[in-house]
Ligand SMILES: Cc1ncc(C[n+]2csc(CCOP(=O)(O)OP(=O)(O)O)c2C)c(N)n1
């Protein structure tokens with residue numbers, strides 16, 4: 001066990017009544033979390049024979065930490081991310097506060113019951129952050145702290161609430177995730193305050209015991225990033241032993257003990273400790289400390305680590321809180337499975353107590369059969385006293401009468417956005433996006449309110465995704481005002497990048513996971529801060545993949561934001577295959593709580609942007625994703641039906657009734673499709689030309705209609721069925737997009753028609769558009785060949 005950097009001053013030994021009651025609650029949390037998992041695995045009927053699972057050891061490891069935070073330190077305005085595998089402890093805590101039902105607890109990991117890992121959407125309003133994909137929940141707290149500063153400094157939301165602390169209770173293995181370090185760097189750049197990460201340092205992950213020297217490095221990293229680092233290594237019993245004669249030898253022995261040996265001895269218990277200690281310390285004065293203890297007492301002494309000594313933990317938290325708002329990492333030494341039969345065993349991560357072990361545990365916990373769920377059963381204090389204790393906990397006061405979820409009124413979105421003049425101009429969707437946003441950024445008239453609530457962010461691609469003009473108008477956010485040196489020196493630049501607490505753009509480093517974590521945090525601002533923020537993040541389309549887990553994580557929490565991914569596809573021709581995205585349209589279709597679109601023309605873009613501002617605020621809405629392009633296309637004066645564009649597609653040339661073929665395009669391949677169509681109609685005059693604006697919405701609507709029909713709503717019809725209805729049942733369809741062709745292949749199933757889908761299914765390469773569209777089968781000839789093939793097959 002490596003040596004501590006900051007030792008905690010031990011508290012005086014005698015425990016107050018308050019401390020005794022805290023210990024009662026620790027017992028209860030240990031019991032309830034273990035029992036919930038036991039109930040789910042061994043008591044509840046199991047219909048399919050699948051292992052239900054749960055993590056009793058991970059829960060046991062952080063009982064004191066959780067109890068210290070929720071029963072002593074946390075205030076209602078604090079926001080807390082709980083390590084995924086401590087979900088049962090978290091729910092048990094809420095159960096004690098009367099905020100969780102027994103029924104839900106009994107249903108752990110069951111349909112309709114509580115989720116294995118805390119889930120904002122599925123478990124209800126007590127959960128501040130979902131966790132599950134390790135590392136993300138931890139990093140999220142840094143971004144939620146940044147957002148809390150942002151909303152406060154912009155005067156948005158519940159400014160009456162004092163600033164909260166953003167706390168992550170994390171597993172030590174979570175610090176293996178790279179996104180943690182990306183977030184640390186970003187947090188440092190933004191001078192993030194009020195963040196605490198409490199590491200449950202049980203030195204075990206899923207497979208094994210972690211190497212000893214690791215945490216020395218990690219502590220150093222935290223300090224380099226401006227964090228305070230507090231190691232909570234020993235409990236008060238051990239500290240007291242160290243003050244005795246020979247105590248230093250004992251301490252040195254523990255400090256030198258490899259993590260794996262320490263874990264193995266913990267599992268083996270007092271006799272094994274004695275044997276090993278005596279063989280190493282037999283000649284030291286420490287022997288007297290060891291000799292006077294029974295095996296059980298010796299085991300208890302040697303496992304008296306700081307993270308299991310609630311008074312030590314509380315003292316560490318209080319000291320840090322008194323020091324101010326510096327981000328602080330607490331490394332609390334713990335034992336995985338503490339207090340349970342498999343404590344310290346390296347394979348205990350998914351270990352479950354046997355029925356016999358549970359029976360013994362019930363006995364030790366003084367719980368009568370049939371009273372397993374009673375909140376105060378088996379404790380050495382009266383229910384009245386325990387209830388009074390809970391009522392006095394700061395966290396016991398609800399944040400709002402209905403829970404921890406705040407709300408914010410919707411921001412009015414004007415009926416139409418300010419559109420750029422396109423007549424006679426070629427324009428790309430990316431260019432159009434930049435122009436529209438810049439115009440909103442003037443904050444004129446009816447756009448004043450909308451502009452004030454938009455927050456933009458980008459991972460170092462602000463200028464290249466056309467956010468520059470918006471940023472020039474609205475400024476860059478920083479807690480401190482910093483001038484633009486280039487501007488002050490009168491050096492010419494198109495960008496004016498002064499920073500201030502009123503700025504509305506958060507500039508990030510390149511790490512895409514940070515973008516999505518920030519969008520996630522900003523997208524939760526209504527619930528977290530009572531502030532309506534309309535977050536817009538821009539990223540190069542291929543690098544959505546780089547941040548994908550964080551994007552899915554944000555959506556899983558139902559965060560509301562607008563993602564603009566641009567440029568996209570082969571169309572970005574000279575840039576080459578690493579930058580040419582192929583799979584993103586499929587991601588857009590497969591991601592839940594994310595409505596994705598790909599407009600072709602600027603009029604569609606205007607409709608979809610407006611829709612996005614509205615949809616991301618609606619209770620039944622979601623996050624929105626627009627995939628854009630840098631290919632400038634001719635823009636026409638035309639009337640398009642906004643509802644059709646939003647529903648996923650509209651006929652540019654409607655087919656004649658009973659038409660034998662239709663051509664569908666999505667995105668910047670429109671000119672090739674139009675040219676092919678012009679030839680096609682010379683042979684097939686009734687053919688239709690369809691503009692697909694969202695395969696995702698078309699597909700989702702189709703699935704929804706099928707479900708509705710199956711459940712009795714026989715008249716349910718989806719938009720894609722309506723669109724394709726005029727075509728002959730045996731008609732052929734050729735579809736084309738600058739993305740994977742499977743995006744459209746399903747269209748053939750809607751009415752049993754033949755589809756020949758075109759689109760790149762291989763990595764791209766450098767070239768110009770004619771070369772690449774030819775090579776990957778997107779050019780006019782390829783489209784016409786596909787039409788011929790489709791017609792022939794009929
Ligand atoms: C991104 C991700 N990778 C893998 C997992 C599977 N997994 C769940 S817990 C765990 C180890 C956790 O160890 P630690 O963070 O130390 O937690 P504790 O010891 O407190 O249980 C792993 C690998 C996961 N949940 N998320």
Ligand SMILES: [Mg+2]
Nearest residue numbers: 172202204205
């Ligand atoms: Mg661990």
